[in-house]
Amino acid sequence: GAVVSQHPSRVICKSGTSVKIECRSLDFQATTMFWYRQFPKQSLMLMATSNEGSKATYEQGVEKDKFLINHASLTLSTLTVTSAHPEDSSFYICSARGPGDEKLFFGSGTQLSVL
C-alpha cells in the first residue's frame, strides 16, 4: 500500500518554543492530508484538513493560529505547533488520501512532550 512518512517520531521541547512536524506521501501524490491528535487512552481527534495550495480547514475548537498547517506541495504537509505549552503534549498523526481516494493512509505519529 501507499506509504506516509511522518517525522520526527518523538520530540521534547521547552514551553514557549515552536515545533514542526512533517508528513510526506512517499509514493503517491496527496492533494488532501489530515492531521489528528490523540491523548493517552483516547481515540483520534481530527484537528484539520490540509489541502495542497490552499488554506487548511480546521475543526471546531482547534486554534488555527496555534496549529499552523502548510501544504505547499503534493507530497508534503507540515504542522507547526507554535508557542507550545505542556497541555499541547500529545500524539500527533497525519494521514493522506491514497490513489483512487478509497483509503486513508496514516503516518507513524509524532509524540510531542512539552516541558
Place this chain on the structure above:
Amino acid sequence: DAKTTQPPSMDCAEGRAANLPCNHSTISGNEYVYWYRQIHSQGPQYIIHGLKNNETNEMASLIITEDRKSSTLILPHATLRDTAVYYCIVRFFTGGGNKLTFGTGTQLKVEL
C-alpha cells in the same frame, strides 16, 4: 458520518478467529464501512472496507448484514501481533476532503 457502536474490549486465544462486531444502524445508502486498527503508539493501519457485499483480503474478512445496520470484522487466525484497538468507521466515498471520524474502538487482546 453515521455513528458506530463497538464493544470496548474483547479477548481472543491465539490461533482462533477473532470476530469484532460493529453497529451502524443510521448508516445511509452510500456510506461505506471501513475498518482500521491501531497498535500501541503507532498510526492507524487500514484493514478492509465494503459497501454491501462481504469482502475478504489477506488480512481479514468483512461481513455486512443485509440491512447494512451492522458488520463484523473477522481475523481468521489471530496472532499476538493482532493485539490492537480496532476502529469501525462509516464514511461517504466521494471526491473531496471526506474525512475519517474515529470512535472509541474495540481493544482486542490476543493471548496464548
